[in-house]
Amino acid sequence: MNNHNKILVIRFSSIGDIVITTSFLKTIKIKYNNPEIHFLTLDKFSSILHLQPDINRIIELSSDSTIKNLFELNEYIKSSNYDIIYDLHGSIRSRISTIGLSEITLRVKKPRFLRFLLFQLHLNLFPKDYSAIIMYHKCIDDYDKRTIPKTKLQVSSTELQSVRSLLEDNGVSDKFIVMVPGAAWPQKQWNTNKYIHLINEIEIKTKKIIVMLGTINDKVCAKISSINNNVIDLSGKTDIRQAMAIISLAETVFGSDTGLLHIAEALDKKVTMILGPTSRETGGGVSLKDSINIETNVWCRPCSQNGKQKCYRSSQYCMDFISPNEVASSVIERL
Template sequence: MNVLIVRTSSMGDLIHTWPAITELKTHYPNIRLSWLAEDSFADIARLHPQVDEVLTLSWRRWRKGLWKPEVWRELGALRRKLRESSFDLVLDSQGLIKSALPSRWACAPLAGLDWKSARESLASLFYDKKHAVSRKLSAIERNRRLFGLSFGYAPEGEPRFGVRQGARPAWMLSGRYAVLLHATSRASKEWPEAHWVALGEELSSRHDMVTVLPWGNEREKARAERLAGLLPAAVVAPKMNLIEAAGLLGHASAVIGVDTGLAHLANALNVPLVAIYTDTDPQQTGVVETPWATNLGHIGQCPTVGAVLAALKTRRDWT
């Protein structure tokens, strides 16, 4: 059976699809899985070993230049590729117009969420088979339920991401290190810089850890450099792709991060993780709590440095 999964963005949404894919392949190991994702997040799809092929679109770029002939040529090429792939089933697990439309281009039976379950109800009008999944569930459980309903099984047990850590970055010297994920999509979700400095000082002085500060844009790079200048043993990470970021996170002795996709990636790799929430509900957007990972904070709450350290010390593999 040749199946296309459509989950185009963003990073956390793609990571939250991994457990559903792991479970699907446990039930049907002979299914050939393709995944359609936004090109900037395609490496997340590629990280799952059960995905046979990753197809990409560039909607974020295309929508800014719909009057350009080259954009329409790229759209046409994707449409032909989807049609010629002869999928037996397409599953749109995102439930948005921007995911439902290319899903229909595959000219195959199309499954997705029903009117009340989809994030954009109009997307359900594109689907041949519609499934009801409660919007009160976490993103991971919504995906697992949708996959189970689409393929005829009931999800069981704890979610398993099914991915492996990559290679330790060549630029990272030997020894123990903690990754501080200070960057997030909006200012209201940030943790105070003074807290990051106090945390880094504690990790360095009491636990002999180098702190590593990743970044994704120039504003985040400036903050990483500013924080590194205040810490006793800190490294500003070079610009990384998502495969390289997975290698950095997978070999870390600890990861502390705000509400960001990389925290979910660390969650999938089973490293000691504390995820910090100040403006979102961790019941909806938090990491999956495991012996390695926990959530702290809530809307309008800002966890203290002491609370973060205390939570970190209770995580499995913390030394």
């Protein structure tokens, strides 16, 4: 494997994990002297990577793909003559896609046993500097922790112009802050009343407009919007590329441990991330030195890799112990 002129990188989901791989892409782009890099991901996430400067081609797999489709994909990959394949997902789907290609495939080694100890016994044996970015980089033998690149995404001038019009139509013509309160799982979402307190404090102290982003399924956004009319609620009103463009125009971004906050960092925005059941050991948390995780040191967290597991305690203390004042101070510091 001396020649690495054509490389395939595989990561099917989810948004945050895909964004984090862009650091790895820059590393191999430099290491192998500007190789041709193809990126295989699910179709519903592929637009995130449009204009990503280190990707030469995006290969989309349908989210509804069957086993037959995966074997067809495997044949396509075999015929594409890659010099090396980096499987950064390590799933059944990615393993089927790379059957017969073990000689050129390097697969991410997920810390499953360490996570078992952490979730079940609350025994944390992770290295202090552990992160998902480092986990991916361990696929490269001689990577240097001191020179790991930042994540990187891009939006076009046309996209920026379009969302400026959208923002103006919604009364936003000045500098603003983006809030992302929703998350894939309810356990990762902070209490609505705490958000209301937080919003009021930010508005009083900064006089800044807050733009709220999310999906149409984020009920917390609707609740916040019904209580505070000053928040510009664009949840469910943008696609992912529009949301990215709006974020790129914001002064700072705050909210849940969710994909849009990882996107914000990849667009070089300072982030305040509210962490409850997840942590850096689960793949969550911020990556920029000027961003910050707001979290509590309770014995039961983290309790699951993605925050899906329902809290078994009488109250979700990992979220309840986080104060609006603490989050507000962090957001204001990052303006």
